[in-house]
Amino acid sequence: MTQxxxxxxxxxxxxxxxxxxxxxxxxxDESAAHAGHTGSNGTPYGTHFRVRIASPFFTELSRVARHRLVYDALQDFIAQGVHAIAIETL
Structure with missing residues (x-):
């Protein structure tokens, strides 16, 4: 499911x-809740996200390794200005 x-x-x-x-x-997209905070780009969208994810690639990986896979997949977005990604791996 994707929101x-x-x-x-x-x-x-x-x-x-x-x-x-x-x-x-x-x-x-939780950016509106962070408007005015450091890392906010002056708009109410596009800087702060929450990701909740379960993947077969996570089997037998530590939480840090799971998060690294998510960050690696989203690296282009981070480079383009995404400031924060809260990750919950299942």
Whole structure:
């Protein structure tokens, strides 16, 4: 399941689907809750995200290794200005 398939969250979800083939996936744009904080780009969207994901690629990996896979898949988005990604791996 994926939340907010429009815009940047949708593109991030597509990337995660392609790279990690998740059985569970939620990508939620939480940027509006961080407006005015460090890392906010002055807009209420596109800087802070929450990702909840389960993937067969996570089998027998530590939590750190699972998070690294998610960050690696989303590296282009981070380079383009995504400031924070809260990750919950299942």
């Amino acid at each position: 907010d398939l429009s815009g940047l969250a949708g593109r991030m979800a597509e990337r995660l689907q392609h790279k990690l083939q998740p059985s569970v996936l939620e990508v939620i």
